[in-house]
Amino acid sequence: xxSPDVPTVPPPQSARLxxxxxxxxxxxxxxxxxxxxxxxxxxxxxxxxxxTLLMMGYEMYDGAALAIEEFGLPFIWSQEWDPVQEDxxxxxxxxxxxxxxxxxxxxSVPISFGVAVFLSEMAPAWLRNPLAFLVELLAAVPSVxxxxxxxxxxxxxxxxxVEPFLRDTLGFLPLFQGPNQGYGMLSGGIVLAIMIxxxxxxxxxxVLRAVxxxxxxxxxxxxxxxxxTISFSVLPVAKSGLVGAVIxxxxxxxxxxxxxxxxxxxxxxxxxxxxxxxYTMASVIANEFTEATDDLHLAALAEIxxxxxxxxxxxxxxxxLLVWRTARSAPGAP
Amino acid sequence: MTMTRRLFPISLIxxxxxxxxxxxxxxxxxxxxxxxxxxxxxxxxxxQGAGATFPYPLYSKWMAEYNKINPHIRINYQSIxxxxxxxxxxxxxxxFGATDAPMKDEDAKKAPGTLHHIPTTxxxxxxxxxxxxxDQKLNLDPDVVADIFLGKITKxxxxxxxxxxxxxxxxxxxxxxxxxxxxxxxxxxxxxYLGRVSDExxxxxxxxxxxxxxxxxxxxxxxxxxxxxxxxxxxxxxxxLAYATQNKxxxxxxxxxxxxxxxxxxxxxxxxxxxxxxxxxxHVSLANPDGADAYPxxxxxxMLVYEDMKDHAxxxxxxxxxxxxxxxxQKFAEELHYAPLPEPVVKKxxxxxxxxxxxxxxxxxxx
Numbered sequence: 001x002x003s004p005d006v007p008t009v010p011p012p013q014s015a016r017l018x019x020x021x022x023x024x025x026x027x028x029x030x031x032x033x034x035x036x037x038x039x040x041x042x043x044x045x046x047x048x049x050x051x052t053l054l055m056m057g058y059e060m061y062d063g064a065a066l067a068i069e070e071f072g073l074p075f076i077w078s079q080e081w082d083p084v085q086e087d088x089x090x091x092x093x094x095x096x097x098x099x100x101x102x103x104x105x106x107x108s109v110p111i112s113f114g115v116a117v118f119l120s121e122m123a124p125a126w127l128r129n130p131l132a133f134l135v136e137l138l139a140a141v142p143s144v145x146x147x148x149x150x151x152x153x154x155x156x157x158x159x160x161x162v163e164p165f166l167r168d169t170l171g172f173l174p175l176f177q178g179p180n181q182g183y184g185m186l187s188g189g190i191v192l193a194i195m196i197x198x199x200x201x202x203x204x205x206x207v208l209r210a211v212x213x214x215x216x217x218x219x220x221x222x223x224x225x226x227x228x229t230i231s232f233s234v235l236p237v238a239k240s241g242l243v244g245a246v247i248x249x250x251x252x253x254x255x256x257x258x259x260x261x262x263x264x265x266x267x268x269x270x271x272x273x274x275x276x277x278x279y280t281m282a283s284v285i286a287n288e289f290t291e292a293t294d295d296l297h298l299a300a301l302a303e304i305x306x307x308x309x310x311x312x313x314x315x316x317x318x319x320x321l322l323v324w325r326t327a328r329s330a331p332g333a334p
Numbered sequence: 335m336t337m338t339r340r341l342f343p344i345s346l347i348x349x350x351x352x353x354x355x356x357x358x359x360x361x362x363x364x365x366x367x368x369x370x371x372x373x374x375x376x377x378x379x380x381x382q383g384a385g386a387t388f389p390y391p392l393y394s395k396w397m398a399e400y401n402k403i404n405p406h407i408r409i410n411y412q413s414i415x416x417x418x419x420x421x422x423x424x425x426x427x428x429x430f431g432a433t434d435a436p437m438k439d440e441d442a443k444k445a446p447g448t449l450h451h452i453p454t455t456x457x458x459x460x461x462x463x464x465x466x467x468x469d470q471k472l473n474l475d476p477d478v479v480a481d482i483f484l485g486k487i488t489k490x491x492x493x494x495x496x497x498x499x500x501x502x503x504x505x506x507x508x509x510x511x512x513x514x515x516x517x518x519x520x521x522x523x524x525x526x527y528l529g530r531v532s533d534e535x536x537x538x539x540x541x542x543x544x545x546x547x548x549x550x551x552x553x554x555x556x557x558x559x560x561x562x563x564x565x566x567x568x569x570x571x572x573x574x575l576a577y578a579t580q581n582k583x584x585x586x587x588x589x590x591x592x593x594x595x596x597x598x599x600x601x602x603x604x605x606x607x608x609x610x611x612x613x614x615x616x617h618v619s620l621a622n623p624d625g626a627d628a629y630p631x632x633x634x635x636x637m638l639v640y641e642d643m644k645d646h647a648x649x650x651x652x653x654x655x656x657x658x659x660x661x662x663x664q665k666f667a668e669e670l671h672y673a674p675l676p677e678p679v680v681k682k683x684x685x686x687x688x689x690x691x692x693x694x695x696x697x698x699x700x701x
Contacts, residue, residue, distance in 0.1 A: 080546075081546065082545075082546040083517070083542055083543075083544040083545065083546070084539070084540030084541065084542045084545050084546065085540065085546075148561075151558070151561045151562065151565060152561065152565060155562075155565060155566075156565050156566075159566070179508065181510060181551060181566070182565075182566065183551050183553075183562070261515065261554050262553070262554060262558060265551040265552060266515030266551065266552025266553070266554070267547075267550075267551065267552060268546075277551050277552070279552075283515070286516075286554075287515045287516040287517065287544075287552075287554060288516060288517045288544050289417075289517075290414060290415030290417055290418055290516070290517065291415045291416055291417045291516065291517025291518055291519070291543045291544065292417050292517055292543075292544070293416070293417040293420055293421075293438075293441065293543070297544075
């Protein structure tokens with residue numbers, strides 16, 4: 001579900017493309033049979049992606065048709081989810097998905113950028129590769145393992161230490177009120193943050209490494225400090241690529257199912273407090289699909305899937321537009 | 335750059351080779367499987383089943399044991415959930431289905447033939463808890479259990495919990511309710527019981543595999559609820575007996591219809607089955623049954639088979655396997671924390687199995 005086809009548009013490619021590319025023209029120039037076949041085979045693969053996407057969309061629409069007919073548009077903003085009364089609405093799930101992903105980004109983005117800047121700009125050469133490898137290793141841990149760790153380590157720690165502390169210090173905000181149960185939006189967001197940090201930081205590191213060395217040298221030659229070099233000449237150039245890195249992370253957070261299901265508390269309710277349990281779209285599908293026997297229940301779950309598809313699509317389009325805008329406005333951008 | 339240019343066509347060729355290899359492998363497979371011992375005396379039969387996860391440990395034990403006795407019959411069971419089991423048997427993509435909650439009549443009508451419920455074993459759902467400082471077994475009344483899960487009793491030292499637990503030092507601690515977040519037969523059994531003992535439960539929540547819980551946190555699977563109870567002081571939840579026993583969680587004795595506090599022992603669960611008359615359709619709720627020794631939160635689990643099956647060899651295999659399961663198979667139940675079927679029920683199932691047919695021919699004339 002996490003959309004790996006999200007555009008990163010890191011400068012490395014554009015930097016390479018901006019150079020004259022004799023290879024490309026050579027490919028196009030020769031017109032032998034092999035090239036012809038090669039071209040159509042690759043085009044076929046590309047078409048396969050689009051066909052798969054369309055077919056998935058259609059299948060989900062087909063499966064959801066019954067619920068769409070029954071509930072219509074209000075399905076999107078109804079807060080009821082009662083399989084016994086067969087009354088279904090998606091808002092608590094949409095809210096839970098979006099807010100948990102935002103919490104994850106809020107925690108993960110500063111950390112990931114810090115990791116990326118350290119790895120590409122500050123760390124001594126001997127440390128860079130081992131450290132980068134370790135960060136990427138985090139991405140390879142299966143999500144159910146994060147979930148188990150969450151149940152046995154994170155949730156008790158949140159309940160005994162973090163949540164009481166937040167309530168004592170920031171308890172005047174509605175975000176940090178209510179009983180500390182250890183399971184809820186905040187715990188879910190934190191585990192998502194841990195899961196998307198390797199994604200964001202490794203892409204961000206690649207982006208920063210692609211920034212031409214001459215820019216750094218020029219800034220340093222003008223008497224800029226290390227901090228000024230990074231914040232005034234490296235980061236602005238890398239801006240669009242960094243946004244792309246964040247989108248990749250967001251894509252993973254939106255679609256994550258297992259770990260967040262184990263920690264978010266699975267309660268279809270909208271609550272202002274981050275301590276309160278919540279529910280995500282992916283979680284409710286994973287939870288209820290296998291045992292759903294009523295046609296309407298199944299259709300409602302399929303419609304949730306369709307909405308998750310749409311929410312992911314909309315967020316990706318918005319992010320894509322953001323990348324284009326920042327890419328155009330960035331100084332020194334290609 | 336040169337590297338990528340060279341690698342790309344190579345990887346493409348690899349991908350194509352892989353496709354070709356897969357395509358080749360596909361062809362001989364189906365004929366090969368049956369052909370291996372095709373000419374040996376009894377023909378190999380492969381039977382497919384799918385459905386409930388709740389009886390899966392017992393079913394997989396049965397299938398392994400049955401295969402030892404009858405090596406030519408291979409039974410595969412996918413524990414994909416009761417919903418999937420019902421869907422697949424209705425579409426006839428499997429030879430038998432399995433479900434915890436009986437099929438609704440309107441669903442059964444959609445099936446292309448007469449479907450029979452075959453009760454196979456009885457399982458119990460226990461009310462497990464984690465109350466710091468309490469080592470004794472707690473006694474709970476039905477209305478107290480219902481009000482806890484309705485969110486009306488919120489403290490462990492509530493006078494109504496104290497009333498049935500004299501001499502136990504119950505702490506002044508909040509009750510954290512843990513329920514299943516995924517649709518499950520366990521939830522159906524538990525809510526069925528709560529509905530029997532509390533009118534308010536029926537009114538506010540209802541009975542089903544997934545319900546709108548008035549309070550508490552949802553956890554995925556028996557293992558999720560178990561984990562959450564274990565790590566949360568003050569937690570209460572409902573799980574299958576096997577999980578509570580294996581994880582050494584404390585669980586309550588529940589007051590039954592006869593007014594006794596009964597522990598969920600195997601004998602008490604079979605007693606629950608004996609306390610309810612099995613009707614001719616061979617499915618019945620065991621919630622809050624009669625009987626002084628009966629544990630009140632228990633349920634049958636069922637296999638679903640068509641009365642008339644198409645493939646004779648498979649039909650015979652299914653019928654014989656079921657016959658074995660309700661007789662010899664019952665002895666494997668207890669070690670896996672399921673209760674054997676009561677004798678009168680076995681008799682009724684026997685009669686039903688003798689009606690199974692294939693192409694109009696009765697399968698088990700003299701089993």
